[in-house]
Amino acid sequence: MSDASHVSDVVLQTRDLVRTFGGGRTLFGGQKPTVYAVRGIDVAVRKGETLGIVGESGCGKSTLARMLVGLDRPTEGNITLTGSDMNDLIAHDRHALSRRIQYVFQDPISSLNPRKLIRETLAGPLRYLRGLSGEDLNKRLAELMDAVNLRPEFLDRYPHEFSGGQAQRVGIARALAAEPEIIVLDEPVSALDVSVQAQVLNLLADLKKKFGLTYVFISHDLSVVEAVSDRVAVMYFGRVVEQAKGRALFDKPLHPYTRLLLDSAPVPGKRGLTVEDASAELPDPLAPPPGCAFAPRCPRAQDDCVAKVPDAQYGLENHDAACFHPLNPVTSA
């Protein structure tokens, strides 16, 4: 693989990331059930790119996002931020991580404290992460509002006085306030009305250009991810099942699950979705299957799929899928 030449500009990387919930022993020594939310994820993000992560509910994408910003700690594996281990960063200075990587929440209204003015919400990161106060702080507040196209008088309003789109812009301003290199966007437009989604997406694109930001863009909406991403990873049941650079994943999906996702998305002006068999269900997260998690739903599943987990080599430039019987078996460069 050609990864070596690009190692220098990788800003965020995860290795064998695992997160389980529950587990341990009960009072009487019985085994408590363990939920496997994330089951070994390797992703890398390069400076200045947008990595899109697609998946359906329950695939672990939000758990992954929370681990990337330090709101949650991995059970196994590690996360490195431009070469330094995240655990070291947090141990050394718990603010250092928040100055470099920030988060935009899915529900813009509930991510703002209903009893605080927007001014107080935005002042938080400026004061505690950037050490601003007094006149500098006010100046910076005005700059931030300007950056997200909100009028400065909105600073003295409460969250309930905002529409979803405006509140999400406040959420983005809060992330920007820390002057991070990377922003993790967890379904940033899913809770918004369609006519407002485009406003927020365009704003995100402008900010990325203006401040040289790197995005990790998490969504269940394939069309949004396709429109914003430089590289796309598809998640299924706690693992990345396919990853590719650019449009390759949409043009020539390798994994049958990616194919199914693409075929299930309704497109305005087109009719006739292909529909899989109704009995298909997600595997039980308390007892993940030994083989490929998609095998029970997969039209191409064979004996080897249920016996062993297929492996994949995800690089920065290639296109690969964790599948024994991919759809377009072309070897990646």
Place this chain on the structure above:
Amino acid sequence: MTSTAVTGPNSNPHTNAKKRSARPSAFKLLARNQLALMGAVILALVVLIVIITPILPLPDPDATDPAQRLLRPLADGHFLGTDHLGRDLLSRLIWGTRVSLAVGISASLVAALFGSVIGIVSGYFGGRTDNIMMRGIDMLMAFPYILLALAIVAALGPGLMNALYAIAVVNIPFFARNIRGVTVGIAHREFVDAAKLSGKGHIRIILTEILPNVMPVIVITISTTVGWMILETAGLSFLGLGAQPPQADLGSMLGEGRKLITTAMHLSAIPGAMIFVLVMSINLLGDGIRDVLDPRLKSGALARPAPLTRIDRTDEGAGTTYPDDTVLAVDELRTEFVLGDDSYKAVGGVSFHVGKNECVGLVGESGSGKSVTALSLLGLVASPPGTIVGGRVMFDGKDVYGMSEDDVRDIRGGKAAYVFQDPLSTLHPLFSIGDQLVEAIRAHNAVSYKDAWAKAVELLGMVRIPNPQSRADNYPHQLSGGMRQRVGIAMALANEPRLIIADEPTTALDVTVQAQILKLMNNLRNDHGTSVLFITHDFGVVSEICDRVAVMYAGRIVEMGTTEQVLHHPAHPYTKRLIDCVPRLGEPDRRTSAIPGLPPAVNNLPAGCAFADRCDRVEEACRVGSIAFDDLGNGHGVRCIKPMEGADV
């Protein structure tokens, strides 16, 4: 669905700036509750008297005068008489009330302080901290409270301050548990995570993020416990463990009077009546405060909605005629919500019809009035605050708003059925899905439980739930989102409806599941000849399932036509821009242009076209007068004076 109507208009800071006081203030709400107001007035009176006690011309409450003992009320110089030592009862009563009130309130505050700290810390940190603290609280609660109070007083010795401590300690668990419950809910909200990422430490988060949100609950709890605390203080004093002679407090007065209850009843009756008045007024006021501060009660949950939306029509539609096979005809329907001094025109004159076996899509953004339209059809909009103020809905040729309540109820779930967005909140969590289907069937048909169960299983099979026999015994939480929505559809199908009204039935579902549900609905429609009114915001879903589409904006239909007409030749600029502003799969390079601005608030609609302020084709004429709905031919119509080129005319 009132929420869309309420948040919609509120969401626009521009229009809101001037109208912030549209909703009645907390104080006004409290004053509206007459019982609470009465409590407040009485309490204020008592507090006033108690505060000015030292300057009142009262005799010394502890001055004994055996010559004047046991005087009846209204005796000369002693308005309420005297007690067994000849002390003036009025003076003792007022001084005693002062002590009781002070002890009750202080005990509440002390209990609130310690209880809230324990509750917040335990709820915020969770895990082991929570476990240890809550088990401690559990131990405290395991003792009968009066025994615990007695034990504390016994250990500390009798006295008013010790009684105060005892009562405070006994009530800490009550606060701690209440506050912990609320804190747990708040600690997992996203704004707390956001505060962590803003660099705030735990103490700062607790003080500036959690506490302001918990404060209303603390106030509610205090206001509902003060009365109880006064009773408990009186109880301890009555037992001789609180106020020590000669100090007067209501409990000790009652205790002293008890010995002479047969000879001088007024000695116990007067302090007893005072306790009653005090506690009653505090409790009435406390309940009033709770009603105002509790968001659930504030939203109107206390006001039981009427079984049918209030109908107060000024007109009965324009009398448009529709084809013979029309199942549902809506003619100039208007629904409004009155909140405070504002009326929100959520639906402002909507007309459309659904033919037999036809699927009509109602497309719009949140606040456009599509859900309120759907709920208005069978009078399901909550009243108050909703009112149907005009128009007509013809179902199967009959005017729904002219029917009796029983007739409308018969149609609901019978000939016309609803499918809602969130099946988890529409299915009852405590009944198996089979039982719920049986209930739906038996509400409209006189069949035995056994037959209804068989039919329920058949319905589950019809919506392609694998293993319907055993699945019927499942509870809603045991099913996945897609399965639950299938159950929702099965329930809608239970009585072979002529019309299914589906309000965003796939919005909460994953795309792969959405595809299955859409296919299922299409098949059912074809097999049973059912008509469908499909409400959605997604044009992709519309093209998949709908024959005709109506696009709603600010409470009115702005364009209507076949799916092909509206999607490929949109005539209204809003329709065109709404289609263009979403990225489309397979066309990543297509420019997605945002629509600038926001929809107008429906309590403040402009005179002309509601879209004018956001439209790039706007002219002077657009802002003058109401815009008519023009027919473009072939069933395509648009509410625009300058329809777009490319329309199929």
